[in-house]
Amino acid sequence: MRIDAHVHMNGEEKDSGKLMKNLERAGFDGAVLFSPSPNALFGKKMSNQERLEHLLQYTRGRDLLYPFYFVDPTEEDAEEQVKAAKEAGVKGYKIICNHFYPGDERAIMIYQWIADHKMPLMFHSGILYDGINVSGKYNRPCEFERLLSIKGLKFSLAHISWPWTGECIAVFGKFNCFKEQNPDGKAASMFLDLTPGTPPTFREDALRHVFGNGFHVDTCTFWGSDNVAEDYNWEYAKQIRERDEEIFGKLGLSQTYQDDIFQGNFRRFLEE
Numbered sequence: 001m002r003i004d005a006h007v008h009m010n011g012e013e014k015d016s017g018k019l020m021k022n023l024e025r026a027g028f029d030g031a032v033l034f035s036p037s038p039n040a041l042f043g044k045k046m047s048n049q050e051r052l053e054h055l056l057q058y059t060r061g062r063d064l065l066y067p068f069y070f071v072d073p074t075e076e077d078a079e080e081q082v083k084a085a086k087e088a089g090v091k092g093y094k095i096i097c098n099h100f101y102p103g104d105e106r107a108i109m110i111y112q113w114i115a116d117h118k119m120p121l122m123f124h125s126g127i128l129y130d131g132i133n134v135s136g137k138y139n140r141p142c143e144f145e146r147l148l149s150i151k152g153l154k155f156s157l158a159h160i161s162w163p164w165t166g167e168c169i170a171v172f173g174k175f176n177c178f179k180e181q182n183p184d185g186k187a188a189s190m191f192l193d194l195t196p197g198t199p200p201t202f203r204e205d206a207l208r209h210v211f212g213n214g215f216h217v218d219t220c221t222f223w224g225s226d227n228v229a230e231d232y233n234w235e236y237a238k239q240i241r242e243r244d245e246e247i248f249g250k251l252g253l254s255q256t257y258q259d260d261i262f263q264g265n266f267r268r269f270l271e272e
Helices: 016-026 048-059 078-088 105-116 141-149 165-181 200-211 234-250 255-270
Strands: 003-008 030-034 065-070 092-095 120-123 154-157 189-193
Touching: 003 016, 003 255, 016 030, 016 065, 016 234, 030 048, 048 065, 048 078, 065 078, 078 105, 141 154, 141 165, 165 189, 165 200, 200 234, 234 255
Parallel strands: 003 030, 030 065, 065 092, 092 120, 120 154, 154 189
Antiparallel strands: none
């Protein structure tokens, strides 16, 4: 079984059956679905309630489609949004820091609420292709160091933070080191979302650094395509999956290890 753990919704989706067929063509059994973005960052402008309802309607009855609510934690009613999303049945949350730093105190309050309720949180990291907005400064991996002190938080950084992949690995190493030195500590846990952002010419070297750095990434890495739900590009997803599987083979990753990347580790990410 394989899960594509990084698929966006834009508000135009109609039939999840079509998505399931395209996932199957690409070699996947299910996917993580991010609700349409707040403030029409990507896609159609919708109210927060409409975004939540659209996500849940689209994923209803599909056990292998995992609904994640996309929230802007700096909005005045962000806590009400995450509460409503949890009560409605979402599996986790998605955040893109496009106009605020990860350590913004308004956001920290939302992260702590998410941690207290044992929900996973997925972040964008690395360069963000959002037009003329100057957003890269908000998405450098070191900006996420602040999250280490949030007790019980389980979060991921997408795209292994390309082009700051080395910095991402270093930050993961810091979290990893703290956990080893404080086995009974209640600090945050960091996962690495391998979803490409890395262009093909950088990909093999980036993955070699991820899996060859000596940190315990074996249970903390999972994979996604950064695709869209409507008209999911299965040919692209299949191509980049097969390319990465070839690289995993070159790196000597066992089939069991690869199975964890494509499914097992994401399930650990979901666990309370």
